[in-house]
Amino acid sequence: MENSTSTTEERILEAAKKVFHCKGFDGARMQEIADEAGVNKSLVHYYYRNKDNIFQAVFEDAFSKLITKLNEIFYSDLDFKSKITIFVSYYVSFLSENSYIPLFILNGLYEKPDMIKAMLKKKNFAPEKLMEQIRKQVKEELHLEIDPFHLYINILALSIFPVIAKPLIQTIFGYSNDQLKQFNEERKTVVPDFILNALKGYENEHRN
Amino acid sequence: MENSTSTTEERILEAAKKVFHCKGFDGARMQEIADEAGVNKSLVHYYYRNKDNIFQAVFEDAFSKLITKLNEIFYSDLDFKSKITIFVSYYVSFLSENSYIPLFILNGLYEKPDMIKAMLKKKNFAPEKLMEQIRKQVKEELHLEIDPFHLYINILALSIFPVIAKPLIQTIFGYSNDQLKQFNEERKTVVPDFILNALKGYENEHRN
DNA sequence: AGTTGGTTTAACCAAGTGGTTAAATATAAT
């Protein structure tokens, strides 16, 4: 019973992504995942023994999508300013097309910290290396006194927050889908500009 | 059966805050709220007919806490740069002591958009006025070409995101509670500096 | 003491919940 090119197992995972992303762990129902995949509920259990398992599969998928590209860009040979520009424009467009992922991951970190820790260990993801790379480049290439970790968090904040805040911008500021799309498009240049301008400010301030 | 100074109804609301903030709407259990308040479950129903009602009460409380101070600061007579400094340092300290609130509100906007819309209408909260005030000051006082809405979102992002990302910083970067506390303390100065430096950059860039 | 009003409770219920099981079906190999 192959539907198009995907196996049933893949179709279930895709359905689970949709449901978990929209409803969160507690809000998601195994029945809804099954319906979304067009299969019986117990088939979901057949492939992924229980709810925790399938959640973990979905989380790993989302997390690695975010992290892989991040590492790729920040480990490359580019100068730091190029990295920022490339990273932000890539992330803003990726996230605005997968706007549920960041909040899903943050909630996962709150709800299932143990599961996440185990996953990080399994994939031996080491953020220290990344931070060391950033630290080195900020000091030796840009000669800035700004704390690299704060800078890193600022970059993430400016890239990620507006995507998380999508319903805030729509519900509270009444942006339409088109307006939001344009807003996200603008951020690809606005955010790098903002960051690079800020860095310029540090040059002037600390070169004394 | 008055416990200290608070009424039973207030004690239930406080308990509901705790539970909803930690578990979200779907994860929260009426029984847990009752236990937390030290009362029987059906007493919770007696005061707040159903789960939606008590959730709404909790949401309104959190939302108004965030918004009141924001309006207060941005409507004051201060120059814009002072507003930024004051706003950020106030928000960072408020949020780091109520770190569950921003994510709670964002999730609420996703989960219960209709409820939230109704609430905003009831309290006739109008963000247009706030934006107009910011727009005016950015143009006429600072003579900057930066889009005021993007600037506003940037300010929110830099203030709010690090608080939301608390479990990310702790779980992934392994920060201890003390380190996180210091990190938040530092942000009270780092963030305004970063923003004001960025604005300085815009002055140089666009004064031609 | 009796009445009244708000407050608090135990016991209960229908509707889901995640999860199990054993049987049915399709697919392919012998």
Add this chain to the structure above:
DNA sequence: ATTATATTTAACCACTTGGTTAAACCAACT
């Protein structure tokens, strides 16, 4: 055709969920 294997299903279960009900409690007032 028969067997073996992987896939798919309906029926079921123990348990939890939000919510109801009717009775008990308790202070204040008559």
